[in-house]
Amino acid sequence: MTDIGLHVVVLAAGKGTRMSSTRHKVLHGINGRTMLSHVLAVARSASPTSITVVLGHMADIVRATYRDDLSVQFVVQEPQLGTGHALLQALPLLAGARGDVLLLYGDVPLLSAATVAALLARHRDDRAAATVLTADLDQPFGYGRIVRQDGAIARIVEERDATPAQRAITEVNAGIYALALEPLADAIAALAPQNVQGEYYLPDLIGIYRRRGLGVSTFRVRSADEIRGVNSRRDLAEVSRLVRNAKNEELLAAGVTLIDPATTYVEADVQVGADTVLHPNVYLEGRTIIGVACEIHAGTRLVNATVGDRVTIRNYCVITDSTVESDAVLGPFAHLRPGSLVQSEALVGNFVELKKATLGRKSKASHLTYLGDATIGDNVNIGAGTITCNYDGTHKHQTVIGDGAFIGSDSQLIAPVTIGKGAYVAAGSSITDDVPDQALAITRGRQVNKEGWARRKKR
Ligand code: UD1
Ligand code: CA
Numbered sequence: 378m379t380d381i382g383l384h385v386v387v388l389a390a391g392k393g394t395r396m397s398s399t400r401h402k403v404l405h406g407i408n409g410r411t412m413l414s415h416v417l418a419v420a421r422s423a424s425p426t427s428i429t430v431v432l433g434h435m436a437d438i439v440r441a442t443y444r445d446d447l448s449v450q451f452v453v454q455e456p457q458l459g460t461g462h463a464l465l466q467a468l469p470l471l472a473g474a475r476g477d478v479l480l481l482y483g484d485v486p487l488l489s490a491a492t493v494a495a496l497l498a499r500h501r502d503d504r505a506a507a508t509v510l511t512a513d514l515d516q517p518f519g520y521g522r523i524v525r526q527d528g529a530i531a532r533i534v535e536e537r538d539a540t541p542a543q544r545a546i547t548e549v550n551a552g553i554y555a556l557a558l559e560p561l562a563d564a565i566a567a568l569a570p571q572n573v574q575g576e577y578y579l580p581d582l583i584g585i586y587r588r589r590g591l592g593v594s595t596f597r598v599r600s601a602d603e604i605r606g607v608n609s610r611r612d613l614a615e616v617s618r619l620v621r622n623a624k625n626e627e628l629l630a631a632g633v634t635l636i637d638p639a640t641t642y643v644e645a646d647v648q649v650g651a652d653t654v655l656h657p658n659v660y661l662e663g664r665t666i667i668g669v670a671c672e673i674h675a676g677t678r679l680v681n682a683t684v685g686d687r688v689t690i691r692n693y694c695v696i697t698d699s700t701v702e703s704d705a706v707l708g709p710f711a712h713l714r715p716g717s718l719v720q721s722e723a724l725v726g727n728f729v730e731l732k733k734a735t736l737g738r739k740s741k742a743s744h745l746t747y748l749g750d751a752t753i754g755d756n757v758n759i760g761a762g763t764i765t766c767n768y769d770g771t772h773k774h775q776t777v778i779g780d781g782a783f784i785g786s787d788s789q790l791i792a793p794v795t796i797g798k799g800a801y802v803a804a805g806s807s808i809t810d811d812v813p814d815q816a817l818a819i820t821r822g823r824q825v826n827k828e829g830w831a832r833r834k835k836r
Contacts, residue, residue, distance in 0.1 A: 382426025383497070384558070386467045387416055389483025390433030390454040395609045401435040403483040404442060405613055408620040409644025409662060412607060413439070415486035415620070417449065423479060423497060429467045430483065433457045439812070459576025460552070468562055477501075478556040480579070484607045487616060488553065499596045500555035506591035507583060509533070510551040519567040520549035521580050523595065530595050532584035537573040548581055548597075551604035560591055566829050602612045620645070620703040628655075650686065668703065677708070699731070702738075722781035734765075737780065748794065751776040758802060760786035767792045777812065791832065 393402030403413035409416070413430070420428050428449045434440050436453045443449055452464045455557070464480060471478070477500065479493065485819060492510070494743050500508035509530060511523050521533045524544050533550045534543050564585050568577045586593050598604055607613050625638040632651030636642045640657040643649065647661045650669035660678040667679075668686035676693040684690070695709040698715035701707065707725045716733035718727055723736045726743035733819030734748040737755035742748060744761035750773050751765045765776040774792035778784065783797050786806030796802060797814035806820040 382474065383477050384422055384471050384474055385420040385423065385425045385428045385479045385481060386464060387420065387428065387430045387481045387483050387620075388460060388463045389413065389439070390431050390482070392434050392457075393484070393608070396613070397610070398456070401439050402607070404439060405607075407613070408488055408624060408642075409444070412486045413483050415645075416483055416488070417446075417487050419493055420479070420481060420733045421448070423493050425479065426474070426476070427471070429470050431463045433466055459570065459574070460575035460579035461565060461581065464579055465565050465577070468565070469747050471525055471558065475518055475558055478554075479559055480554045480556060482552055482606065485552065486602060486607065487603045487605055487619060489603055496553070496596045497555055500557075501592055501815055503592060503594040505555075505594040506560050506754050508555040508594040508596060509549050509583060510553040510598055510604065511595050512551055512598045512604050513547050514601055515547065517544075517547050517549045517737070520729050521552070522546040522552060523548040530583060531587055531589075533580035535572065535574075535578065551598060552580075552606075553604070554579075556582075559565075560586070562590075570634075571802060574595075581782050591801070598782065621657055674708070724830050748776075750774065751778065751790075753778045754780035754782065754798070756781045758783045760784050760788065762787040763790070764785050764788075765790045765792055 388455045389403045391465045394402050396402050400543065404411050407415055416426065423482050430449055431454050432451055432616055439452050444519050449469060452466050452470055454463050462493035479497065496508060496510050506770045508654040508753045508801050514520065514797050519536050522539055523546065524531050524543060527717040535777040550622055557688050558718050567585050568581050570577050572578060583593055602619060605616060607616055621642060624643050627634055628643060628649055629635060632652040632726060633649045636655065637657040637672055641655050642658055643661045644663065647665045649667045653667055653671040655673050656675040659673050662679065663681040665682045667684040670686055671684060671688045673690045674692040677690050679694050683700040685701060687704050687776060688701050689706045691708030694711045699713040699717035701719045702721040704722045705719045708727065710727045711725045712730040714730065714732035717731040720736060720737040720738045722739045724743060725731065725736065727743065729742045729746045730750040734751040736753050737757060739755055740753055740757040746759055747765060749767040757778055767773050767776065776790045776792045777795040779796060779798030779800065781799040783804065784802045787805045788802050789807045791807060791809045794808055795811045796818060797812050799815045801810045801817040802812065803819035803821065804819060808818055808820060812818040
């Protein structure tokens with residue numbers, strides 16, 4: 378059966394010179410996703426049969442970045458002779474396919490799924506050969522202009538090739554099109570580089586179609602922000618702000634309190650439960666998931682963190698690739714490094730660092746502590762200044778602490794070592810051997826008081 382699907386083609390072969398970057402333009406991040414991933418997400422919203430990305434410059438790096446994404450195929454355009462030439466490179470991959478092409482740009486990341494759906498609906502309703510996404514701009518400089526005759530689109534003229542009268546037109550070409558596959562190959566072959574830049578202009582297709590009597594429709598985007606292209610770091614910053622604002626609006630609508638949305642940074646894939654309060658300068662990144670009714674205070678950064686319900690995270694905590702269960706309390710100034718688990722109702726206080734460590738239910742490590750490669754049971758008290766000495770200079774070793782144990786302040790637990798259930802470690806001890814359940818371990822030197830010593834010294 379021949380498919381009559383939708384085939385997305387994303388143009389991303391341009392050099393992106395104005396970014397002044399050694400990184401490919403579409404690999405720059407926008408609120409936690411690459412620019413290209415934003416475009417691929419909107420492409421997927423249209424349920425396409427295939428997605429083809431046209432690369433040029435630094436093709437190998439982009440390809441490598443997406444090597445696990447089997448839904449995307451790549452084609453290289455070399456040299457880059459214009460947008461028409463770029464689409465031409467993708468056509469061999471669509472040989473035998475029927476249906477429509479949706480043409481997107483890798484550097485136009487704000488386009489919404491709703492706009493794509495509306496463009497495709499217009500295209501199908503009108504049974505058009507091509508449908509052009511257009512926008513009305515107060516400052517149309519730099520864009521191709523939509524030239525209409527008797528209301529219908531006649532052709533598109535580029536800024537550089539436009540007459541002064543055409544430059545006054547405010548309806549511009551967004552550069553995004555729905556194109557029926559059937560007349561496409563033949564028309565692309567008719568493109569000629571007869572313009573100021575000597576390029577094969579894809580927009581020239583519209584004039585060709587009209588001259589051939591084929592139907593061309595337009596769909597005008599509601600918000601011009603959606604078609605903003607990213608060409609510079611300034612564009613990147615502005616587009617990032619818009620994406621961030623949209624994410625924050627989503628959170629507000631879902632019942633999350635943002636004390637100051639302007640200084641709350643929540644990346645695209647993060648989830649936050651209702652009645653959670655985010656204070657200013659909170660950064661939630663990666664695949665972070667936060668439950669309901671949590672309070673996250675200022676200056677905290679969470680990367681790929683999973684946080685339960687009713688968790689309090691006080692100021693200036695950093696949590697990476699770790700889990701915090703419900704009703705736990707952290708901070709201020711707590712640091713959970715990768716592989717840490719803080720179980721429910723546990724307390725991690727100020728200047729406490731965990732790495733690959735589990736702190737059990739209702740256990741407390743309240744002050745100035747390092748717990749690395751450690752498994753700590755429930756209802757354990759870790760005294761101030763406790764250190765798990767997990768590294769012997771070559772290897773890392775485990776510390777295990779049983780339920781209900783009490784570790785006195787300023788103790789060193791020299792791993793590998795196990796502290797039994799209900800055992801006590803006296804303050805100031807260096808523990809090198811396992812401590813049985815219910816035992817007291819004490820390793821410090823006995824105190825000697827020398828009466829009158831100070832008085833004698835002064836003489
Ligand atoms: C293009 C349109 C213009 C439209 C504008 C909207 C043309 C000739 N002009 O202009 O009508 O108003 O977009 O933003 O199409 N690319 C390739 N290969 C190439 C050239 C470009 O893949 O050989 C890619 C670029 O990486 C970019 C996109 O196509 O993602 C647009 O190219 P660009 O040079 O920025 O076109 P504009 O001059 O902005
Ligand atoms: Ca551009």
